[in-house]
Amino acid sequence: MTERLYMPAYLSRVLEKHGFTFSKALGQNFLIDGNVLRRIADGADLSKEDFVLEIGPGVGTLTEELAIRSEKVVAVELDRRLIPILKETLAAYDNVEVIHQDAMETDFQELIESKGNGLRPKLVANLPYNVGTVLVAKLLEERLPLTSMTVLLQNEVADRMVAEPGTKDYGSLSVLIAYYTKGKKLFKVPRTVFRPKPNVDSAVVHLVRKTHLPEIDEDLLFRLVRAGFNQRRKTILNSLTAEEAGVEKAVLLEVLERLNLSPKLRAENLSLGDFIEITREISGN
Ligand code: SAM
Helix, strand or coil, X not given: CCCCCCCHHHHHHHHHHCCCCCCXXXXXXXXXXXXXXXXXXXXXXXCCCEEEEEECCCCCHHHHHHHHHCCEEEEEECCCCHHHHHHHHCCCCXXXXXXXXXXXXXXXHHHHHHHCCCCEEEEEEECCCCCHHHHHHHXXXXXXXXXXXXXXXXXXXXXXXCCCCCCCCCCHHHHHHHHHEEEEEEEEECHHXXXXXXXCCEEEEEEEECCCCCCCCHHHHHHHHHHHHHCCCCCHHHHCCCHHHCCCHHHHHHHHHHCCCCCCCCHHHCCHHHHHHHHHHHHCC
16 A cells, blocks of 8 residues: 555654754644545545645644645645645645745745645634634635635634524634635544644534625624624624724614614524625615
8 A cells, every 4th residue: 555644654754854843822633534624625625627735734744735636726824844744745746836934924825826826715724723814814804816715624614614594613714714704614524633733623624615795895794794793692782882893872763763673682693694684774775
C-alpha cells in the first residue's frame, strides 16, 4: 500500500524527523483519518476545473487530497516551522503552492486573481479553532468570488452556523451565514481522529455562496442583528432599539405593525427574511 501522509506511522516519522511539536495557540490538531479527509474533499465537490484555497495545511494531509482532485491548490500556512515540512511532504504535487502568511491578513481576492488561472475558486480547510469563525465571517464579508467554502470547525460552531430560527443555536452567526450562503452541515467528526486529540468534536460545513444578494443597507441590517442577539432574552421592541442599533422605538413600532410582526417577539424568532424586511422598512428602500 502506498504510504499516505495521514497514516499515523508516517506522520509520526515526519514530525519526529523535523522535531515538530504541536502549537496549541495555532490550533494545531492534525487529521489522521484518511476516510474523513476523503469525505471532506468529496463534500467540496472538486474537479479539475477548480482552484482550491486552503487555510492551514499543517503537514499537508488534506492538501494532498485536494491536489489529487483539483487543478491547483494554494495553501496559506502561518507556522514557519511547517514550510520546510510541506515542501517535503507535498514534493510529488506540482499543482500545490504553499504561502507562508497569516490568513487573517491575506489578500485572498488578489490571490484568486493572480493564481487562480480563471479556474473556479473554492475554499477547503480544517480551520484552527481559535480563528475559525472570525475567518469564515471575514471571507464572507469580503465577498470573495468563492463558489463554496467547505470547512471543518467545532461541532458547536457548525450547529450555530446552520441553525434555523426558533432554535437555541440560532444567532447572529446563523443570520450572517444565511445572508451570504446556502449552508449545510455535512457530517460530524469525532475528536478521536485528530492528533493531538482536542477537547471537543468537530463537524464539516459546506457553504455555497449566493450569487445575488439583496439591495439593502447592510450596515443597518447587521447592526439590528447584532443588537437583537446581544440581548436575546429581550423583546425585539427593546433589543432592536438598543443604542448600537440607532433605531427609535416609535419608528420600530410602526415598522413592525406594517410588517405584521409582534413587538413581543425575540430576535431568535426572526428569520433572515424578517430582518431584511425590517431593515428595508426602516431605511426606506
Ligand atoms: N490541515 C491540517 C489537517 O487537516 O490536519 C491542519 C489543520 S490544523 C486544525 C490548523 C492549521 O492552521 C495549522 O497548521 C496551523 O498552523 C494553521 N494556522 C493557524 N492559524 C493560522 C492563520 N492565522 N493563518 C494560516 N494558518 C494558520
